[in-house]
Amino acid sequence: MAVYTEVPAEALEQFLARYESGALLSAKGIAEGVSNSNFLIETETARYILTLYEKRIDLGELPWFIALMEHLADAGLPVPHPIRDREGAAIQQLVGKTACLIQYLPGVSVSVPTAAQARAAGAALARLHLAGASYTAERPNALGLSHWQASAAELGAGLDSIEPGLAAFVAERLETLAAHWPRNLPRGTVHADLFPDNVLMLGETVTGLIDFYFACTDLYAYDLAVLHAAWAFPKDGCAPLMDHARAIFEGYESVRPLSAAERAAFPLLGQGASLRFLLTRAQDWLAPPSDALVQRKDPLPFARRLAHYARLDG
Amino acid sequence: MAVYTEVPAEALEQFLARYESGALLSAKGIAEGVSNSNFLIETETARYILTLYEKRIDLGELPWFIALMEHLADAGLPVPHPIRDREGAAIQQLVGKTACLIQYLPGVSVSVPTAAQARAAGAALARLHLAGASYTAERPNALGLSHWQASAAELGAGLDSIEPGLAAFVAERLETLAAHWPRNLPRGTVHADLFPDNVLMLGETVTGLIDFYFACTDLYAYDLAVLHAAWAFPKDGCAPLMDHARAIFEGYESVRPLSAAERAAFPLLGQGASLRFLLTRAQDWLAPPSDALVQRKDPLPFARRLAHYARLDG
Numbered sequence: 001m002a003v004y005t006e007v008p009a010e011a012l013e014q015f016l017a018r019y020e021s022g023a024l025l026s027a028k029g030i031a032e033g034v035s036n037s038n039f040l041i042e043t044e045t046a047r048y049i050l051t052l053y054e055k056r057i058d059l060g061e062l063p064w065f066i067a068l069m070e071h072l073a074d075a076g077l078p079v080p081h082p083i084r085d086r087e088g089a090a091i092q093q094l095v096g097k098t099a100c101l102i103q104y105l106p107g108v109s110v111s112v113p114t115a116a117q118a119r120a121a122g123a124a125l126a127r128l129h130l131a132g133a134s135y136t137a138e139r140p141n142a143l144g145l146s147h148w149q150a151s152a153a154e155l156g157a158g159l160d161s162i163e164p165g166l167a168a169f170v171a172e173r174l175e176t177l178a179a180h181w182p183r184n185l186p187r188g189t190v191h192a193d194l195f196p197d198n199v200l201m202l203g204e205t206v207t208g209l210i211d212f213y214f215a216c217t218d219l220y221a222y223d224l225a226v227l228h229a230a231w232a233f234p235k236d237g238c239a240p241l242m243d244h245a246r247a248i249f250e251g252y253e254s255v256r257p258l259s260a261a262e263r264a265a266f267p268l269l270g271q272g273a274s275l276r277f278l279l280t281r282a283q284d285w286l287a288p289p290s291d292a293l294v295q296r297k298d299p300l301p302f303a304r305r306l307a308h309y310a311r312l313d314g
Numbered sequence: 315m316a317v318y319t320e321v322p323a324e325a326l327e328q329f330l331a332r333y334e335s336g337a338l339l340s341a342k343g344i345a346e347g348v349s350n351s352n353f354l355i356e357t358e359t360a361r362y363i364l365t366l367y368e369k370r371i372d373l374g375e376l377p378w379f380i381a382l383m384e385h386l387a388d389a390g391l392p393v394p395h396p397i398r399d400r401e402g403a404a405i406q407q408l409v410g411k412t413a414c415l416i417q418y419l420p421g422v423s424v425s426v427p428t429a430a431q432a433r434a435a436g437a438a439l440a441r442l443h444l445a446g447a448s449y450t451a452e453r454p455n456a457l458g459l460s461h462w463q464a465s466a467a468e469l470g471a472g473l474d475s476i477e478p479g480l481a482a483f484v485a486e487r488l489e490t491l492a493a494h495w496p497r498n499l500p501r502g503t504v505h506a507d508l509f510p511d512n513v514l515m516l517g518e519t520v521t522g523l524i525d526f527y528f529a530c531t532d533l534y535a536y537d538l539a540v541l542h543a544a545w546a547f548p549k550d551g552c553a554p555l556m557d558h559a560r561a562i563f564e565g566y567e568s569v570r571p572l573s574a575a576e577r578a579a580f581p582l583l584g585q586g587a588s589l590r591f592l593l594t595r596a597q598d599w600l601a602p603p604s605d606a607l608v609q610r611k612d613p614l615p616f617a618r619r620l621a622h623y624a625r626l627d628g
Contacts, residue, residue: 006425008424008425008426009422009423009424009425010424010425010426011425012422023516024422025420025421025422025516026420026421026422026514027422028342028344028345028346028354029344029345029346030342030343030344030345030354031342031343031344031345032342032343040342040344040354042420106339106340106356107339107340108323108326108338108339108340108341109323110322110323110324111320111322111323111324111325112322112324200340202337202339
C-alpha cells in the first residue's frame, strides 16, 4: 500500500505519447498494491491504472500475468485490459522501472461483505475458472505445499513467538496435508488471492477482478477454498458466517458445479488455504520487509481458520 | 505522502448519502498530503477529493482554511470548492476523523517547471493575493520569524550534523533578519507554501492551487519570495535559473505590480523563505515524525538558497 517510485509529470506525458490515449489530464499515486507502485491516470479519452513493478515481482513472469489478464478481459470478464501502445507493446519501461498501463475499472472493495456479495464473488471466481481453462500456459504455484513446508521450517520456533504452540500445530497440519493433498482434482488457471481487496463491486455486482500477481496453475477447488477462507469469516474472526459460506458455494456452483471429489477434499483445501496466508503473514510479521511501507497483517485469524477446517476434516 | 486511515467502502457510502453527490462508483487512497489522508472519490455525478485530517493539523483552524478555499473558489480562482452537505456543513466526521469533501480539479504537478510555467504560477499567486484581500479573517503565520528563532535554538548544534558550520550561518542570518525584517509592506492572505507540488497545471495553464494548510496573514512579497525560492532553482540546486526568476516576477507583476519597498526587501524576504524551509526540513531530517510515512526532504538546497539571497542582500 504505497507509492515507491515517483513519476515526474513530464516523464509520464512522454510515456503516454506512445499510446492512443490522448493528453494527460491528471495523475495521482494511489495506495494500492503491495508489490508495485500504482497511479490513477486520466487522459483526454479515458482513465487508466499505471503500474510500476518493484522488486517483489519476478519480471520474467510478467508476460504470463499480462497475457492472462488480456485473455480473461477478452473473454468478457471484468478484468482490466492491459493497454497496448501503437507498436503493440503492453510491457514498457518508465523512470527505470518496468511498467504497464491497464484499464481503469469502477467499483469499490468492500470491507464487510454481505452474503449476497460473497455469492457474487463465488460466481465470478467460477467464471474466471471457465474462461481461464483456455489459457493453457502453465505457471506453478510458488506458494503451494512445498513452499508451506519450507516456510514453516524456516520460521521454526518463531511461530511460537506469535502464539505458544503454533509451531507444533502447523507441523502437525503440514504432515496431514502432505499425506493427503489431492492430486487428481480438476486444475487450471486460478487467481489464488481473491480476497475482498481484489474484487471491485458496485452493490452486489462484481465490476472488477484485480491483482493477478499470485495467479498460477492449480486446483480450482483450492482457489475456491482461498476465497472461502477470505470471505466466509467475520473480519479477523474464526467462526464462519454460515450464510456467507453457503452463498459462496451457491454462487460458484451456479456457474461451475463441483465434483463429489472436490467437495470431499474441501476441508483439506481450506486448511491449505489458511496455512498459505498464515505463513506469508507470519513471515511479514516476524521479518517486516525493509521498505516498511507494507502494512503487516495479523497471521492469527488464519491459524484459527486452519483449526476450523481441521475440525471439519476430523 | 500516505494514507494513514482506511475508510471502509460501506462507511464511505453512508457518508456520501449526506451530499447531493449520487452513489459511490470508486474510491482510491491517494499519495498526496503529508498531514492528512486523501482519497479520490468518483460518484455517479462527479469526482471529489476526500480529506481526513490527521494529527498534524489543529482542527480549531480548519474552519479558517475551508472558508478561505471557498472564498477563493467563489472568486473564480482555480481553488477546489469545499462541498457542503444538504444541511450546509462542509466539515464532517468520518471513521472517527474530521473530514472534508472538496472539488476534484484536473492537472498535474510539474517536477521541472519551465520558465513559462513559473510565470503562470507567479500570476496565479498574484491573483490569489488580490482575491484573498477581501478575506479579512486573520491567521498569524505560525512559521514566521519567531518560529525560525525558536526552531534554530531547538535544533542548535544538530544543524552542524547536517553540515558543519550550518548552525553559525543560520544564527548569523537570523540576527540580520530579526534586525531588518520589513514590517510595513502590504499584507493579507497568503498561501505560504506554493511549491510546484501545490500547483496543478495543464501545459502552461494553472488548473489548481491546492493544500492551503499553511495559508495565513502575512506579507504578499514574502509569499512571492516563497514561490521564488521554490520555482526559480533547478531541483535541489542553488544557482537560480535566470529565465525562471524573471518570469516569476513578470507573471506576478502582470497582475499585481510590486512597490519599490517590496522590491527592495526581496533579498531579505528570500532569506526568510529559504530559512523557513531549511528549518522545517532540518527538523524532519533530525527527528523524523514517528509515523515514518512522510518522506524526508533534504534541507541543504535551502541552505544554499539562503546563501544566494544573502549575497543579493550584501
